[in-house]
Amino acid sequence: MTNKDTHMKQTQNPTTLDAANSDPRVASAYRDSDGVWIELESGWGNFYDEPRGGLHGIHETSVRAALRALRGARPCDCADCVEGLHKTAQATALAALKRATAAVDAVLNARDDVPQADR
Numbered sequence: 780m781t782n783k784d785t786h787m788k789q790t791q792n793p794t795t796l797d798a799a800n801s802d803p804r805v806a807s808a809y810r811d812s813d814g815v816w817i818e819l820e821s822g823w824g825n826f827y828d829e830p831r832g833g834l835h836g837i838h839e840t841s842v843r844a845a846l847r848a849l850r851g852a853r854p855c856d857c858a859d860c861v862e863g864l865h866k867t868a869q870a871t872a873l874a875a876l877k878r879a880t881a882a883v884d885a886v887l888n889a890r891d892d893v894p895q896a897d898r
Contacts, residue, residue, distance in 0.1 A: 796842060804852045808845070814838055815845040821863025824855030835859065 799808040799817060806818045817837040819825065825834040825848060835855070839845040 814840045826853045
């Protein structure tokens with residue numbers, strides 16, 4: 780995700796929980812009997828309720844209040860976020876490596892199917 784993508788998403792304030800779930804800062808957003816919950820992705824903190832940060836989720840009694848609080852989500856570099864981002868980066872890198880390996884294997888297998896005289 781680029782800074783431009785992040786900026787565009789931050790300026791497009793969601794109006795429903797479905798829209799909040801598509802926000803890159805949001806891991807999940809849902810309503811239950813205790814209210815509305817928005818769990819933030821690693822690397823994001825809730826600075827709306829806590830100016831010094833440290834909160835990685837939002838709990839409010841209404842969708843409107845939760846979405847208002849989401850506007851305060853900002854990049855967070857606490858130890859938990861840094862660890863979560865490292866795990867995400869490792870998983871992404873591993874998935875890319877597996878795709879690249881599969882692509883190389885496909886090329887090599889296709890080459891093996893070509894008769895020696897045609898090479």
